[in-house]
Amino acid sequence: MKRLSLSLLACSFTLALACDKAEPAAEKADKATKEEPKADEAKADGDAAKADEAKAAEAEAKHLDVSADKSGALARAAAVLETNDNAHHSDVLADISHHAEKLASDETVCKHIIEVRGSGELDACVKEQEHHVVLLGPEIYAQAVECLMDASTAEQIDLCVAAEKEAELLLHEKPHGDGLDEKTCTELFDQFEKLAIEDAKDDHPEVVKEILEEVRADVVETCMDQGTKAEVECGMKATTLAEVKECAPKMM
Structure with missing residues (x-):
C-alpha cells in the first residue's frame, strides 16, 4: 500500500x-x-x-524627348564645335549644326554645374559635355542644357545628368539612321574633320582638331545609329565646309 x-x-x-x-x-x-x-x-x-x-x-525624375532628334553625324560633329567657346565658329558651321551656337556653351554650362555643386574641374566637365553634345545631338542637348541651367541644387543636377544618360541609351537602342557601317562612318568623320580644319586655318585649327579627336568615337557611333546614306554621299563629295552646308536637307 x-x-x-x-x-x-x-x-x-x-x-x-x-x-x-x-x-x-x-x-x-x-x-x-x-x-x-x-x-x-x-x-x-x-x-x-x-x-x-x-x-x-x-x-x-527628368526625361528628355528623344523624338526631337533631327541630326545625323555631320550636324553632331559641327555642334560640338559650335558649343565650345575656344573653337572656330562660322555661319557655315552654325547652319550645319542646326544652330547649336544659340545654346549655352559647354564652358557656361560647366561653370554653372560647378557653382551649384560647389566643386568640380572645368576642363574635365567641358570634355564630358562635348561627348553629350554628340551622343544626344543638338536638338536633345538643348533640352539637357535647359535642365542643367535651371538646376539650383546638386540633386537637380544629378537628375539632369541621369536624363542625359537615359536619352543616350534610348537613341542607341532605337536608331533612326540607315544602318551605316563603321568604315563608312569613319571615312565621313575624317572628311568632315579635314574640311573643318581647313575652314579654321586662320583661327586655331589645332583646337578644332583636338575637340573633334576627343569625340571621334562618339561621332562614328552616332553616325552608325543616326547617319543616312544620302548624308554620306553628299558629305564625301564636298570639297569645302560650305559645300557640306548644302547637305543640310539630307542630314535630317
Missing part, C-alpha cells in the same frame, strides 16, 4: 511538471500566433513605403 502511494505521488509530480512545461509552450505558441499578423503588417508597411519612395523618385 505504501509502495502504491509512492507511485501515485510520483505520477502526480510528473504530471505536474508536464503541465508546467506545457503551459509556457502553449503561451509561446499563442504569442507567436498573435505576433504573425504584426510581422505581416510591418512587411506590408515596408513594401508600401518602398512603393511610395519609388513613385516619388519617378515624379522627380
Whole structure:
C-alpha cells in the first residue's frame, strides 16, 4: 500500500511538471500566433513605403524627348564645335549644326554645374559635355542644357545628368539612321574633320582638331545609329565646309 502511494505521488509530480512545461509552450505558441499578423503588417508597411519612395523618385525624375532628334553625324560633329567657346565658329558651321551656337556653351554650362555643386574641374566637365553634345545631338542637348541651367541644387543636377544618360541609351537602342557601317562612318568623320580644319586655318585649327579627336568615337557611333546614306554621299563629295552646308536637307 505504501509502495502504491509512492507511485501515485510520483505520477502526480510528473504530471505536474508536464503541465508546467506545457503551459509556457502553449503561451509561446499563442504569442507567436498573435505576433504573425504584426510581422505581416510591418512587411506590408515596408513594401508600401518602398512603393511610395519609388513613385516619388519617378515624379522627380527628368526625361528628355528623344523624338526631337533631327541630326545625323555631320550636324553632331559641327555642334560640338559650335558649343565650345575656344573653337572656330562660322555661319557655315552654325547652319550645319542646326544652330547649336544659340545654346549655352559647354564652358557656361560647366561653370554653372560647378557653382551649384560647389566643386568640380572645368576642363574635365567641358570634355564630358562635348561627348553629350554628340551622343544626344543638338536638338536633345538643348533640352539637357535647359535642365542643367535651371538646376539650383546638386540633386537637380544629378537628375539632369541621369536624363542625359537615359536619352543616350534610348537613341542607341532605337536608331533612326540607315544602318551605316563603321568604315563608312569613319571615312565621313575624317572628311568632315579635314574640311573643318581647313575652314579654321586662320583661327586655331589645332583646337578644332583636338575637340573633334576627343569625340571621334562618339561621332562614328552616332553616325552608325543616326547617319543616312544620302548624308554620306553628299558629305564625301564636298570639297569645302560650305559645300557640306548644302547637305543640310539630307542630314535630317
